[in-house]
Amino acid sequence: MSTQTSHAKQMMPDELARATAAAMYENDACSRALGLEILEVRPGYARLRMAVRDDFLNGHQICHGGLIFTLADSTFAFACNTYNINTVAAGCSIEFLKAVHGGDVLTAEAVEQTLSGRTGIYDIRVTNRADETVAMFRGKSAQIKGNLIPTGD
DSSP states (O other), rough: OOOHHHHHHHHHHHHHHHHHHHHHHHOOOHHHHHHOEEEEEEEEEEEEEEEEOOGGOTTTSBBOOOHHHHHHHHHHHHHHTTTTSSSEEEEEEEOOOOOOOOOOOOEEEEEEEEEETTTTEEEEEETTTTTOEEEEEEEEEESSSOOSOEEOO
C-alpha cells in the first residue's frame, strides 16, 4: 500500500473533500482555462468563483449563458465528488434570472440536498458581485466506479 493510498484512507472528511477537489482541478483543463477558482470545498459542498472576461460576452454584450452554466456545472461536480467516489451528472437544469455584464465576478455555491444510494441532488446558486442571484442550477448526480484518489481497495 502506498503512502498516498494509506493517507487517503486516514483523511478526515473535510481533508478528503479538499484533496479530491485538488485532484479534479489538476485534471480539469476547462475549469482552469476559464479561470475558475475554488474558494471552499467540504463534504457535499463547493463554492467557486469566475471573473466575467470580455471573451465571455455574447452578441448582446452580456455573459453567455453557457459560461454561467459551466461555472454552475463545475461547482456541482466539485461538490458531488467530495466523497472520493467518481460521480458524474445524470441530469441538470438551469434558470437564468438576471443578466451578467463584463467585468463582473460570479460565485457559485453548490449544496447537497440529498444523497441516497448512488444518486444525489444538488442546488447551485450563482450570484454576482452585488450578491444578487443571477441563476439557479439543480443537478442530479450518479456515482460510478472508481476514485479520484486511490484507496488501495
